[in-house]
Amino acid sequence: MALIKTCENSSNSNSEGSKSGSWRIGSLIRKKQVDSVHITRRDTHLQLAKKLSVFDLIAMGVGATIGAGVYILVGTVAREHAGPALTISFLIAGIAAALSAFCYAELACRCPSAGSAYHYTYICIGEGVAWLVGWALILEYTIGGAAVARGITPNLALFFGGEDNLPTFLARHTIPIVGIVVDPCAALLVIIVTVLLCIGIKESSSAQMVVTTINVGALLFIITAGGYLGFKTGWAGYKIQSGYFPFGINGMFAGSAIVFFSYIGFDSVTSTAEEVKHPQRDLPLGIAIALSICCILYMLVSVVIVGLVPYNALDPDTPISSAFSSYGVQWAVYIITIGAVTALFASLLGSILPQPRILMAMARDGLLPSFFSDINKNTLVPVKGTVATGIFAAALAFFMDVSQLAGMVSVGTLLAFTTVAVSVLILRYVPPDEMPLPSSLQGSIDSVSLRFGRNIVESDGRISRSPGSCETDGQFLHEKGEIHHPLIFGGTALEKISELTRRKIAAWAITFVCLGILAFASAASVEVLPSILRFTFCGVGGALLLCSLIVLARIKQDNGRHSFGHTGGFACPFVPFLPAACIFINTYLLIDLGAATWIRVSVWLVIGALVYALYGRKHSSLSDAVYVPSAYANEIYLHSSGSLA
Numbered sequence: 001m002a003l004i005k006t007c008e009n010s011s012n013s014n015s016e017g018s019k020s021g022s023w024r025i026g027s028l029i030r031k032k033q034v035d036s037v038h039i040t041r042r043d044t045h046l047q048l049a050k051k052l053s054v055f056d057l058i059a060m061g062v063g064a065t066i067g068a069g070v071y072i073l074v075g076t077v078a079r080e081h082a083g084p085a086l087t088i089s090f091l092i093a094g095i096a097a098a099l100s101a102f103c104y105a106e107l108a109c110r111c112p113s114a115g116s117a118y119h120y121t122y123i124c125i126g127e128g129v130a131w132l133v134g135w136a137l138i139l140e141y142t143i144g145g146a147a148v149a150r151g152i153t154p155n156l157a158l159f160f161g162g163e164d165n166l167p168t169f170l171a172r173h174t175i176p177i178v179g180i181v182v183d184p185c186a187a188l189l190v191i192i193v194t195v196l197l198c199i200g201i202k203e204s205s206s207a208q209m210v211v212t213t214i215n216v217g218a219l220l221f222i223i224t225a226g227g228y229l230g231f232k233t234g235w236a237g238y239k240i241q242s243g244y245f246p247f248g249i250n251g252m253f254a255g256s257a258i259v260f261f262s263y264i265g266f267d268s269v270t271s272t273a274e275e276v277k278h279p280q281r282d283l284p285l286g287i288a289i290a291l292s293i294c295c296i297l298y299m300l301v302s303v304v305i306v307g308l309v310p311y312n313a314l315d316p317d318t319p320i321s322s323a324f325s326s327y328g329v330q331w332a333v334y335i336i337t338i339g340a341v342t343a344l345f346a347s348l349l350g351s352i353l354p355q356p357r358i359l360m361a362m363a364r365d366g367l368l369p370s371f372f373s374d375i376n377k378n379t380l381v382p383v384k385g386t387v388a389t390g391i392f393a394a395a396l397a398f399f400m401d402v403s404q405l406a407g408m409v410s411v412g413t414l415l416a417f418t419t420v421a422v423s424v425l426i427l428r429y430v431p432p433d434e435m436p437l438p439s440s441l442q443g444s445i446d447s448v449s450l451r452f453g454r455n456i457v458e459s460d461g462r463i464s465r466s467p468g469s470c471e472t473d474g475q476f477l478h479e480k481g482e483i484h485h486p487l488i489f490g491g492t493a494l495e496k497i498s499e500l501t502r503r504k505i506a507a508w509a510i511t512f513v514c515l516g517i518l519a520f521a522s523a524a525s526v527e528v529l530p531s532i533l534r535f536t537f538c539g540v541g542g543a544l545l546l547c548s549l550i551v552l553a554r555i556k557q558d559n560g561r562h563s564f565g566h567t568g569g570f571a572c573p574f575v576p577f578l579p580a581a582c583i584f585i586n587t588y589l590l591i592d593l594g595a596a597t598w599i600r601v602s603v604w605l606v607i608g609a610l611v612y613a614l615y616g617r618k619h620s621s622l623s624d625a626v627y628v629p630s631a632y633a634n635e636i637y638l639h640s641s642g643s644l645a
């Protein structure tokens with residue numbers, strides 16, 4: 001069984017377009033192939049070192065996820081939104097995060113390559129959206145990393161008896177005249193993390209494992225010592241008059257939206273896909289276990305804290321250490337601070353690690369300069385990209401109080417979560433050409449024979465042959481030179497027509513699911529709109545969503561069990577409902593971030609669009625690449641060497 005496709009067939013017009021300099025919409029929607037070996041004349045990619053096990057992934061996931069959220073947010077959210085029901089808020093947010101995790105797990109399994117959400121979007125939606133996701137992820141990882149680094153300084157200062165006692169080279173200073181507060185400690189921490197990441201992936205993951213163990217140990221201390229205090233003193237927090245839901249169910253949901261932030265970070269795991277020894281088994285497992293650990297820890301910590309101190313008496317800045325202090329356990333503050341510092345350090349590592357890998361994936365696709373796709377021969381790490389990311393994040397952490405940009409960080413994440421869920425729908429209903437096929441049609445492809453002429457397949461899978469020269473049996477070729485999806489090859493005329501119709505209906509239904517969610521979520525969260533307009537939007541959006549979901553539920557889908565390159569693997573359950581719920585939650589949270597954040601993000605995205613227009617679109621590998629599903633590299637080799645021809 002084999003299938004090969006020349007990408008320039010689908011992007012011929014685009015490459016011509018880029019040569020003539022004219023703008024073609026085609027470049028925005030061209031897609032790359034799953035798990036493909038890139039065969040371009042300029043390509044000489046080294047692969048990253050395959051060293052990570054499922055334990056490394058769990059440590060990476062837990063480390064990247066636990067951060068300021070649990071140490072700080074609990075105070076404000078309990079005081080202002082959820083009260084003692086904070087625990088349920090954490091559970092709801094955990095379930096919402098799990099929806100995204102399911103989608104990530106399926107895609108990580110089916111398209112295991114560095115690049116995470118950017119990579120999946122490129123395969124399923126197209127180059128334009130993929131570029132925007134990749135560009136938005138810079139917000140999440142680099143700006144997010146700088147913000148986390150800035151948060152470490154005040155915590156670290158506690159060990160020196162306050163910020164004033166920090167050694168001069170670490171203390172924050174205000175630059176006179178401009179009034180900028182610089183933070184050398186934050187910049188230093190970013191540099192330390194960058195050096196660690198340059199040494200090697202296994203070394204970085206071992207360091208992450210140590211730091212995360214300390215951090216989880218501190219949370220376990222909070223749970224057990226706090227539980228002991230609670231049982232001894234009678235859980236004052238649960239005895240208050242206002243009951244378990246002082247702000248009602250709405251308050252509890254509002255709390256979930258805020259604590260959702262504490263679950264962000266598990267997606268970092270997927271960017272290491274190329275470095276995992278058994279990606280199809282370990283990536284879904286790593287994501288699931290990491291997220292479950294975080295959810296259980298968050299819920300237990302919140303049970304204890306809102307039980308120890310009445311929610312309205314919680315300290316908004318240092319809720320956990322203040323709770324222990326109020327019981328006279330001063331020494332616990334040091335353990336909690338160690339926990340906070342290690343959690344933030346792990347979160348910093350989890351933010352800086354994915355960035356160079358995503359830049360690398362983008363550079364491999366030609367959308368960024370090849371500088372970023374360079375892999376160091378000794379450490380098998382994208383050292384140049386890591387150093388560039390480190391310098392940028394260190395400069396940001398040094399000069400800027402990026403905490404005001406926290407909303408922008410969430411946009412990057414939520415945008416990625418949304419496109420990943422949309423990608424799962426596309427993958428199931430309208431799989432791109434080289435995607436796994438429903439088993440019923442698998443047989444028809446099995447009969448396809450492939451000839452690859454006299455190509456030379458090198459040991460790393462590259463094939464030295466000029467683009468456009470690979471052949472199929474000719475039956476794939478459309479008269480315009482396009483290659484049809486194999487679904488419509490090999491069946492009867494009726495099967496072909498019905499398959500095409502199925503795809504068309506599914507594509508429209510997915511579009512309407514997205515539009516319906518957008519209308520419904522906007523109406524639900526934009527309170528300034530007149531109520532009649534909100535009502536209409538909710539009604540129309542809801543109806544559209546419901547109808548398209550019913551249609552999708554009745555359409556045949558592919559569950560990915562017969563994909564190229566692997567059999568089995570993780571399949572997201574309850575499709576289309578689960579990805580649709582995931583799109584809904586993330587869209588709601590995105591709109592909820594407010595106009596000011598969106599104005600800032602728009603500026604960033606417009607800059608991104610300009611970079612794409614001036615560089616990425618012209619240099620994209622899809623303008624001149626031949627792609628071969630890597631699973632077939634060997635087969636192609638056999639054909640090319642004549643043994644099976």
Ligand SMILES: NC(=[NH2+])NCCC[C@H](N)C(=O)O
Binds near residue numbers: 263264347
């Ligand atoms: N990659 C990121 N966006 N990292 C930020 C993670 C934030 C983390 N969940 C926290 O509670 O602090």
